[in-house]
Amino acid sequence: MVAYLFLICNRLFDLGLKCGIYYQIFNNEDWRNMSDMTKCPELFPYKPINGILPVVYENISDALDALLEISKSMESPYLREIKPCVVLALKWRFDYLSKTGESPFALKQDVNYWINFLRTSARLSEQNWFHKEAPYAGTDPWERTRKAFNYMWPRNTNNGQHFISSKIATLRVEQIVSMLPGGSDWLSGKTILDAGCGPGRYVSALLGRGPKKVIGIDSGKDIMAENSKRFADHSNVGLVIGSADQLSFSDNSFDFVVSAGVLHHLSAPIEESIREHSRVLSPGGHFFIFIVGSGGLELKLWEFMRNFLYDIPVEEMFNRFNGKIHPLRLQGLLDHGYGEYQHTAREDCERWLSKCFSSVRRVPGIP
Secondary structure, X not given: OOOEEXXXXXXXXXXXXXXXXXOOOOOOOOOOOOOOHHHOOOOOOOOOOOOHHHHHHHHHHHHHHHHHHHHHOOOOHHHHHHHHHHHHHHHHHXXXXXXXXXXXXXXXXXXXXXXXXXXXXXXXXXXXXXXXXXXXXXXXXXXXXXXXXXXXXXXHOOOHHHHHHHHHHHHHHHHHHHHOOOHHHOOOOOEEEEEOOOOOHHHHHHHOOOOOEEEEEEOOHHHHHHHHHHOOOOOOEEEEEOOOOOOOOOOOOEEEEEEEOXXXXXXXXXXXXXXXXXXXXXXXXXXXXXEEOOOOHHHHHHHHHHHHOOOOOHHHHHHHHEOOEOHHHHHHHHHHHHXXXXXXXXXXXXXXXXXXXXXXXXXXXXX
């Protein structure tokens, strides 16, 4: 499974350091057996059993690479018609295996099916059953990520979907404030930054804590246009269009800074982005950061999805399934199929944070 890092930081008055890093990494640590999919924890990790896991992972990783390689050899309108269904089938199969506690490595059977299917199709193309085309040139993955998020978030979190999507942010904020000095009252009267706010899920969750001001910054113009409507009645919410890796704020501007699932989607080195976030945090303030870790089958599957869909515009993928599957399931499909990731090992993340912050604490996942 994918590894996630959850961290909070506090800046010391005397040292000028941001401290208090709280994180969680899920990365092949534990088997779960959950028969009720409605009671699943936030993330399902797996651990090696008798040394088998690394070998099985290598096998399925190689199979995904093989499937991708075959697809590149037979680019065509025919294949582009099939690709969205291949990605949906593999992702949902993996999600099902994870949520039911079955081995996610059973996915290899599904990957092998599609390998055989494409191999058969390649042979049929030699008999002129369909015609190949020159490979698509592709685009910069980070720019593709930025444009895709700006497109997908407003469409998949409108109306009641924003409330449903905000539930996990609300639960995580409750968990974070319980770890802050002073508990739930600490954020009252504070100035807060949500860096890379997306559709404002954390902005909504933080407003209930009585802050003086909540500022959301995001590079997506369509995202922020929707946020302007969403928070129009909140005079203590400010919205800024800008990048989370170059924050347009003065030093020591905020008491609390949130970066929830953002820095791994930026091209800037995460270490540099951490320093930039610590710059705007005031002495005595706190910082919450959430990024993916490294390793695991889920990250490998997401990487395959992005590479496999390289010639399928996000608009086409959205229109293919919009109205046919739940909007938040569609959001997950697009997020992992179009959002590029930087992978970060726990040791590296802790080392970078220790340069700016004086302590590191782990945030448990949402049960």
